[in-house]
Amino acid sequence: MEERATKMYDEAVQMLKDAGDELYRPKEDVVSFLVCKNSQFAIQNFLRGYLLQHGFETSEEDTIDTLFNKCKSINKNFEKVDLQGFDCQAHDLKSRFCEGAEKVSRCFDIADSLDTFLREEKIIS
Secondary structure, three states: OHHHHHHHHHHHHHHHHHHHHHHOOOHHHOOHHHHHHHHHHHHHHHHHHHHHHOOOOOOOOOOHHHHHHHHHHHOHHHHHOOOOOOOOOOOOOOOOOOOOHHHHHHHHHHHHHHHHHHHHOOOOO
């Protein structure tokens, strides 16, 4: 499971990088859908990786909200990560639910704060 968790973390970091690269293009060139989806998948992979690392399997049906709550039940420090304003946390990531620059930016900020949290906790390096 450790190897699968590491792979999840690596994919999450890459997706976060891709979202950031897209977000910091000139405003007229930004494809907000790419920022949103890459950020969402980064969040999902960070959470799945953490759960795998701690011996918990996840399913495709698990929402980000479900994954986050499982992570908080293992490590109360996850409460430091603020998912407020992340309106799509209970939605299926296969949906096209992404709109507006503010929401896209918030998705990226949450993914980035989760990355920072996992680094501070020395879970990823």
